[in-house]
Amino acid sequence: METWTAGHLPGLRESEVAWQLLPFGAAGQQLQVRVPVLAPAQLVALARHVKAASAQHLKTLPVSRIVQIVDAAVRRLLDPADPVRREAERLLPIVSGYDAEMVRLGLVGFLQTFRAPQLHRFVAEDFANPKLLDEFQPAPKGGAVRAFGPELLVHSWAGNVPALPLWSLACGLLVKAGTLGKLPSAEPVFASLFARLLAQVHPPLADCLAIVWWKGGDAQSAAAVFGEADTVLAYGGNEAIAQVRAQVPVTARFLGYGHKLGFGLVGQAALDTLRAPATARLAAHDIVRYEQQGCYSPHHFYVERGGKVDPRAFAHYLAAELANAQQRFPRRALALEEAAALAGWRQAAELRSLADEGCELIGDAQAAWTVAFSETAQPLAPTGGGRSIHVSAVAALEEVVALAAPHARFLQTVGIACAPEQLYPLAEALGRVGVTRICALGAMTTPEAGWHHDGRFNLADLVRIVEIEASAERAADRLAPYAQEHLP
Amino acid sequence: MNTALVDALLAFIAQDGCSDAEFDALALRLFAHQHAGNAAFRRFCQGRGVTPRTVKSWRDIPAVPISAFKEATLSCAPADSAERVFMTSGTTRGDVKGRHYHPTIAVWDASFGGNFARRFMQGTPRLRMAILFPGEQEMPNSSLAHYLALALQEFGTPDSAYFVGLQGMDVDGLRAFLRAAEGSGEPCAVLGASYSFVHFLDALAAAGESFRLPAGSRILDTGGYKSQSRELPLEDFYAALAGGFGVARARCINMYGMTELSTQLYDDGNAVVPSVKSGPHWIRSRIVDPLTGRDVPAGERGILVHCDLANFNSVTTILTEDVGVAAGKGFLLLGRAEGAQAKGCSLAVQEFLQAAARS
Numbered sequence: 137m138e139t140w141t142a143g144h145l146p147g148l149r150e151s152e153v154a155w156q157l158l159p160f161g162a163a164g165q166q167l168q169v170r171v172p173v174l175a176p177a178q179l180v181a182l183a184r185h186v187k188a189a190s191a192q193h194l195k196t197l198p199v200s201r202i203v204q205i206v207d208a209a210v211r212r213l214l215d216p217a218d219p220v221r222r223e224a225e226r227l228l229p230i231v232s233g234y235d236a237e238m239v240r241l242g243l244v245g246f247l248q249t250f251r252a253p254q255l256h257r258f259v260a261e262d263f264a265n266p267k268l269l270d271e272f273q274p275a276p277k278g279g280a281v282r283a284f285g286p287e288l289l290v291h292s293w294a295g296n297v298p299a300l301p302l303w304s305l306a307c308g309l310l311v312k313a314g315t316l317g318k319l320p321s322a323e324p325v326f327a328s329l330f331a332r333l334l335a336q337v338h339p340p341l342a343d344c345l346a347i348v349w350w351k352g353g354d355a356q357s358a359a360a361v362f363g364e365a366d367t368v369l370a371y372g373g374n375e376a377i378a379q380v381r382a383q384v385p386v387t388a389r390f391l392g393y394g395h396k397l398g399f400g401l402v403g404q405a406a407l408d409t410l411r412a413p414a415t416a417r418l419a420a421h422d423i424v425r426y427e428q429q430g431c432y433s434p435h436h437f438y439v440e441r442g443g444k445v446d447p448r449a450f451a452h453y454l455a456a457e458l459a460n461a462q463q464r465f466p467r468r469a470l471a472l473e474e475a476a477a478l479a480g481w482r483q484a485a486e487l488r489s490l491a492d493e494g495c496e497l498i499g500d501a502q503a504a505w506t507v508a509f510s511e512t513a514q515p516l517a518p519t520g521g522g523r524s525i526h527v528s529a530v531a532a533l534e535e536v537v538a539l540a541a542p543h544a545r546f547l548q549t550v551g552i553a554c555a556p557e558q559l560y561p562l563a564e565a566l567g568r569v570g571v572t573r574i575c576a577l578g579a580m581t582t583p584e585a586g587w588h589h590d591g592r593f594n595l596a597d598l599v600r601i602v603e604i605e606a607s608a609e610r611a612a613d614r615l616a617p618y619a620q621e622h623l624p
Numbered sequence: 625m626n627t628a629l630v631d632a633l634l635a636f637i638a639q640d641g642c643s644d645a646e647f648d649a650l651a652l653r654l655f656a657h658q659h660a661g662n663a664a665f666r667r668f669c670q671g672r673g674v675t676p677r678t679v680k681s682w683r684d685i686p687a688v689p690i691s692a693f694k695e696a697t698l699s700c701a702p703a704d705s706a707e708r709v710f711m712t713s714g715t716t717r718g719d720v721k722g723r724h725y726h727p728t729i730a731v732w733d734a735s736f737g738g739n740f741a742r743r744f745m746q747g748t749p750r751l752r753m754a755i756l757f758p759g760e761q762e763m764p765n766s767s768l769a770h771y772l773a774l775a776l777q778e779f780g781t782p783d784s785a786y787f788v789g790l791q792g793m794d795v796d797g798l799r800a801f802l803r804a805a806e807g808s809g810e811p812c813a814v815l816g817a818s819y820s821f822v823h824f825l826d827a828l829a830a831a832g833e834s835f836r837l838p839a840g841s842r843i844l845d846t847g848g849y850k851s852q853s854r855e856l857p858l859e860d861f862y863a864a865l866a867g868g869f870g871v872a873r874a875r876c877i878n879m880y881g882m883t884e885l886s887t888q889l890y891d892d893g894n895a896v897v898p899s900v901k902s903g904p905h906w907i908r909s910r911i912v913d914p915l916t917g918r919d920v921p922a923g924e925r926g927i928l929v930h931c932d933l934a935n936f937n938s939v940t941t942i943l944t945e946d947v948g949v950a951a952g953k954g955f956l957l958l959g960r961a962e963g964a965q966a967k968g969c970s971l972a973v974q975e976f977l978q979a980a981a982r983s
Binding site: 294295296297300371372373374375393395396397398426427428429430431433435470472473475476477478479480481482483484486487488489490491497501502517518519520521545546 | 664667668671689691692695696913914915916917925926927943945947961968969970971972973974975976979
């Protein structure tokens with residue numbers, strides 16, 4: 137069996153640290169990934185090494201130069217012939233279990249978000265004057281301001297959506313933060329590859345970021361690392377985030393991104409005989425891409441009555457598209473616990489369909505997808521995953537706002553297919569109850585560059601603004617050798 | 625109630641073992657009875673495209689998920705005519721309780737008796753018993769309360785006693801009981817919910833106390849922890865039981881039972897964990913892929929399906945939420961199939977329910 141080594145440990149030799157093997161297997165291929173296990177003292181030393189190097193090599197680069205460097209690395213990953221890209225394409229399907237073609241298409245789509253023009257967009261979204269990241273700039277209120285990124289930004293990644301760590305990695309680099317990332321056990325490959333690639337593209341960066349691992353719940357390692365950090369970003373379930381937050385010193389900034397629940401709205405305008413099948417195809421795409429594991433992935437589609445194609449027929453179109461997708465991108469193998477959770481969800485839908493004529497379970501037990509249709513709007517709730525989706529009929533899309541409202545803490549993305557005059561009022565109402573991202577069907581799993589993740593600022597949340605107040609400027613002027621004290 | 629069927633079933637339970645053909649014959653007769661007499665089950669079978677004509681063996685009977693005991697009335701006899709109704713403790717989904725209707729409790733009791741005598745009493749006619757669970761009057765809808773009441777009534781000595789009430793455990797009373805048993809040299813039995821044992825062991829550990837029960841004493845625990853106590857790995861649990869009570873692990877027996885069944889399964893002690901669980905001749909188990917319902921390849925983990933012929937009025941065949949793997953003459957129980965943690969960053973059902981329960 138192949139063994140692949142994860143992590144990026146500047147200043148440490150492989151023989152100086154312990155290693156643990158994480159087993160992976162999918163589609164008949166086996167792989168074990170070797171992740172580094174550092175002693176708390178080694179973690180502290182590594183964090184300090186990164187801080188020192190980034191003060192010297194990263195904080196001194198203009199932001200436009202950082203954009204060029206990240207862009208160069210991303211371009212290599214976009215090149216199908218590049219050896220790093222090929223390695224990512226080979227390893228990620230085994231590690232994540234996702235279909236290889238789905239991973240390839242997903243990766244290409246995602247990476248485009250991090251080319252130079254898009255990276256500039258990230259900066260421009262958060263800073264009206266991007267030069268703020270390089271030097272003091274005049275402030276409209278008087279005086280001058282400058283933005284400083286963290287000395288050490290710690291990322292605690294989670295989950296197996298391939299390449300997802302790139303989002304926060306790129307944001308950290310754009311604000312010139314020294315980076316220490318904790319690999320997710322479910323996908324330890326991409327962040328490791330990207331760190332090594334950056335080091336190739338611009339060798340001084342090799343020392344400005346470290347990629348490590350420790351077992352979830354290892355409080356000693358966490359305390360060692362968080363003690364060195366001035367900002368900690370954590371992804372994961374609320375319980376895991378609470379655990380991390382409890383370990384971060386109060387003097388450090390903590391940014392947590394929890395699990396979310398996405399859904400879709402399909403209005404009458406998308407439900408004529410021409411548009412309905414295409415709409416169903418886009419909805420199926422959002423379900424299939426990353427197997428509903430993304431925070432933006434849909435679990436429920438609410439479909440408006442009154443179109444030429446009624447909601448039940450739309451559910452059948454969706455089922456047909458999911459059946460098609462299974463041919464092209466077979467579903468990943470489910471672990472027993474996942475299969476049991478999905479079976480439990482299916483059973484509940486089956487029992488509802490037996491008790492209520494208005495409910496229908498589409499897709500038999502052997503199918504790698506399930507559509508549970510209901511003539512009455514069902515409450516918003518996660519499905520069993522594994523391409524299982526709820527479709528509810530509603531008289532009007534506005535009804536859905538009240539169904540979403542109780543789950544404000546878990547809302548994020550809503551995919552919408554509706555007429556233009558519905559879009560803004562719906563967005564207003566959804567935004568009010570907690571939704572932070574409204575996008576087209578088919579785009580739910582590809583947020584655009586500069587997206588305000590969970591309604592937050594990607595870069596602005598990371599920096600510390602330093603101000604020279606107008607009084608300091610005036611006082612300095614008065615102390616100049618050329619000051620003319622008799623003038624105002 | 626179909627008395628001929630009940631009589632046939634009682635005779636079947638009373639006989640000494642059975643052949644595959646005999647098991648199938650009774651299973652099919654019960655399936656036909658339930659298919660005809662239970663509308664909810666009939667619809668369930670229709671959904672699966674299964675009729676009494678297509679079912680050739682007990683393995684073909686569609687397994688009803690235990691959640692259906694919450695959603696539907698799974699009873700051939702009118703539900704309000706049941707002699708006893710056992711309800712699930714409702715630990716997994718708020719206040720919705722699964723209901724199991726027993727038109728006569730005679731079958732349940734018959735299924736209990738001989739099986740308990742063989743697997744727990746092992747030839748001893750009666751033992752002094754300490755019960756760590758509330759009595760039947762306090763929990764009339766608990767199948768475990770009924771089980772322990774029967775155990776005490778049929779196999780306990782007159783000086784047996786309960787040490788758990790609705791208010792909690794009488795720790796000092798139990799201590800005194802065990803001290804007396806130690807002094808008497810007469811073997812005794814301690815039976816109860818696993819979590820009650822954890823509470824008592826914690827109290828013993830805090831006091832630095834332990835017992836050495838006389839030879840022949842034994843322990844029966846059941847039911848897991850149900851969030852009522854801290855989770856203890858099996859190895860630690862049985863090591864602590866053996867240490868706290870002075871009873872060899874081979875005499876610490878775990879009973880595997882469910883409200884949705886009428887028959888209990890046992891292991892032959894827990895010297896090695898997880899231990900092999902098996903039942904009497906009127907219950908058979910399969911290990912399946914929960915999505916397809918097909919048997920998993922030998923040696924692989926799957927979800928347990930039980931075909932309990934003593935479930936004459938509800939459904940014989942149920943799909944549990946328990947993970948098992950085939951072993952010896954039975955299976956190893958590997959815990960519940962829960963905690964399907966989100967692998968990505970999409971909200972998992974479990975976390976959603978936990979959040980909903982808190983708010």
